[in-house]
Amino acid sequence: MKDKGFFAEFKKFISRGNVLDMAVGIAAGAAFTAIINSFVNDIINPIIGLLIGGVDFSELQIVLKPATETTAEVAIRYGMFINAIISFIIISFALFLMIKAFNKLADATKKKNEEAKKAPAAPPADIQLLTEIRDLLKKN
Secondary structure (H helix, E strand, O other), X not given: OOOOOHHHHHHHHHHOOOHHHHHHHHHHHHHHHHHHHHHHHHHHHHHHHHHOOOOOHHHOOEEEEOOOOOOOXXXXXXXXXXXXXXXXXXXXXXXXXXXXXXXXXXXXXXXXXXXHHHOOOOOOHHHHHHHHHHHHHHHO
């Protein structure tokens, strides 16, 4: 099968429902959440905001009902949603790299085991010697 490229493989990883991949994704995603959120909120978003005119993603929202003295503001915070999407992509990419390395190691181990099964083990030295003696006796 022809390799379709790194990003095609990444897309395939995100869209499939392999149980092992999902379990690893959940565990690693939970462990990386705080780091990734900080990376997105404190590094990525300010850079993107600067590039698009000083916009702070976390402040992007559509106010449906302004706050009053007795009620809180009702708003659609789509900037926070953008942050969550960026975090998801970064976490998914990190997990993809981890699973890719795991699969490569598993494939190498499997290939090594298959090669070991194909090649018969050399008999011990004493068996080789006895075989040579037998063959010499047959000739004489």
